Amino acid sequence: MVGENYDARKLASSGRTWKNWSGHQSCRPRDFIRVSGVRELSEVVAAAGSAGRQITTVGSGHSFTPTALSNDLLLDISRIAGVISVDRDSGLVEVGAGTILADLNRELDHLGLAMPNLGDIDRQTIAGAVSTGTHGTGISLPNISAQIESLKLMGADGEIRELKAGTDELLAARVGVGSLGVLVAVTLRTVPAFNLHRVDAPMDLDEVLSGFDRLTGENEHFEFFVFPYTRTALTLSRNRTDRPLAPRSDADRFLGDVVIENGLGDFALRLTGRFPSSIPTMARYSTHFMSQSEQIDVSHRVFANYRTIRFNEMEYALPVESGPEVLDRVLALIEGESFPLAMPIECRVSAGDDALISQAHGRPTVYIAVHQHQTMEYEPYFREIEKIFREHDGRPHWGKLHFRSAEDLAPSFPRWADFQKVRDELDPDRTFSNDYVKRVLGD
Numbered sequence: 001m002v003g004e005n006y007d008a009r010k011l012a013s014s015g016r017t018w019k020n021w022s023g024h025q026s027c028r029p030r031d032f033i034r035v036s037g038v039r040e041l042s043e044v045v046a047a048a049g050s051a052g053r054q055i056t057t058v059g060s061g062h063s064f065t066p067t068a069l070s071n072d073l074l075l076d077i078s079r080i081a082g083v084i085s086v087d088r089d090s091g092l093v094e095v096g097a098g099t100i101l102a103d104l105n106r107e108l109d110h111l112g113l114a115m116p117n118l119g120d121i122d123r124q125t126i127a128g129a130v131s132t133g134t135h136g137t138g139i140s141l142p143n144i145s146a147q148i149e150s151l152k153l154m155g156a157d158g159e160i161r162e163l164k165a166g167t168d169e170l171l172a173a174r175v176g177v178g179s180l181g182v183l184v185a186v187t188l189r190t191v192p193a194f195n196l197h198r199v200d201a202p203m204d205l206d207e208v209l210s211g212f213d214r215l216t217g218e219n220e221h222f223e224f225f226v227f228p229y230t231r232t233a234l235t236l237s238r239n240r241t242d243r244p245l246a247p248r249s250d251a252d253r254f255l256g257d258v259v260i261e262n263g264l265g266d267f268a269l270r271l272t273g274r275f276p277s278s279i280p281t282m283a284r285y286s287t288h289f290m291s292q293s294e295q296i297d298v299s300h301r302v303f304a305n306y307r308t309i310r311f312n313e314m315e316y317a318l319p320v321e322s323g324p325e326v327l328d329r330v331l332a333l334i335e336g337e338s339f340p341l342a343m344p345i346e347c348r349v350s351a352g353d354d355a356l357i358s359q360a361h362g363r364p365t366v367y368i369a370v371h372q373h374q375t376m377e378y379e380p381y382f383r384e385i386e387k388i389f390r391e392h393d394g395r396p397h398w399g400k401l402h403f404r405s406a407e408d409l410a411p412s413f414p415r416w417a418d419f420q421k422v423r424d425e426l427d428p429d430r431t432f433s434n435d436y437v438k439r440v441l442g443d
């Protein structure tokens, strides 16, 4: 599975340098503490808070942005994990905030329950995933944070507050970018376990773009990948089914996840880094690997993919109706300027939601993501592509690379001022600010 060998804690204890999944973000915190449980967390936070220290909590380190970096106190709450309570009638399940999604999925499965939608990997913690607005795909399904009924948040005094439905505090803390306190537990609205039928099929890109509304409307979960310099898309449709299970073979998994979704393969990507002029030929060649395949399996096994190649990523959330035009403009820019981007662009959708600074706040959303191999330069290309996203009122994923700051982000979020009001109330001394939080949310 994705990042299976990746352990943020090991990295932290070796040489005291902490690095994120892509290896691009790193820090040397003054203290890195893996607390043993809620009581120790409270003692550590209260002591640091009263000493005026800066506190950041890290999840699994799967954000591409410097959101989880700290020069002062970095907290690891991975031991505050697992199911705390279950109400089978309502489907409400309270879990420790450090629970890894893969473990959550397995535990829910045993209870006959499931998350209604998930992103394309399952290595993140639930706290980290919701804090940055992590999402899957499906035009009638909002992001993961929208499944939160209530949550428990620890403030700089070490005290826990329960934030309940119907309050601005909860709407702020659901997607809080780590800036409001330490998430200790979340209560999730789960659904009865279900199976998904996944069909992967290559399609002509123009057909996908002209049929975008229909394809996203008639499939519960629809997304596609397209390599720059080609006009072939790999479409992925996932729908609920009662048919018998037919899991993918390892060979299918390898071809679908590793070859197509991860791009040309690590070796080929490194090669294109040395010989960028080979990218169009390599991209066209790789589309020959795209073929139709099917799978029926338990939902969480269908959602989660292998990600074997380390990369950096920028993803923007845009009004859904702008999807085809923006994607066309991005492809034209990459191809017109010969940008050396050899990994496929990913296009997904979601329903709008009401978290105050969610990327999908108040509007059905299309997400367009560009990737670059971890060994290759990305910034000049991502900066140029970002200009297109901004022209279409795009909002950046808080956990994926972007070059925005609080001043120019504020007008994109109708409830920005309400978020700041909650922040003043919950973290008046800015104990939970780091450089990234200051940049994107202000002082």
Ligand SMILES: Cc1cc2nc3c(=O)[nH]c(=O)nc-3n(C[C@H](O)[C@H](O)[C@H](O)COP(=O)(O)OP(=O)(O)OC[C@H]3O[C@@H](n4cnc5c(N)ncnc54)[C@H](O)[C@@H]3O)c2cc1C
Pocket (backbone or CB within 6 Å): 002, 021, 056, 057, 058, 059, 060, 061, 062, 063, 064, 067, 068, 077, 097, 098, 118, 119, 120, 121, 123, 124, 125, 126, 127, 128, 129, 130, 131, 132, 133, 134, 135, 136, 177, 178, 179, 181, 182, 183, 184, 307, 397, 399, 400
């Ligand atoms: C290979 C890969 C695939 C991905 N796929 C998707 C996808 O399909 N969809 C999508 O939307 N995103 C995706 N992402 C992005 C990822 O889901 C987010 O960046 C997510 O935030 C990472 O979770 P994490 O547990 O690693 O948190 P981290 O990256 O460690 O932290 C993220 C944020 O959460 C905060 N945080 C963590 N724990 C707590 C806590 N207990 N209390 C308060 N704040 C906390 C941190 O301070 C930070 O601000 C992907 C990333 C990678 C590397």
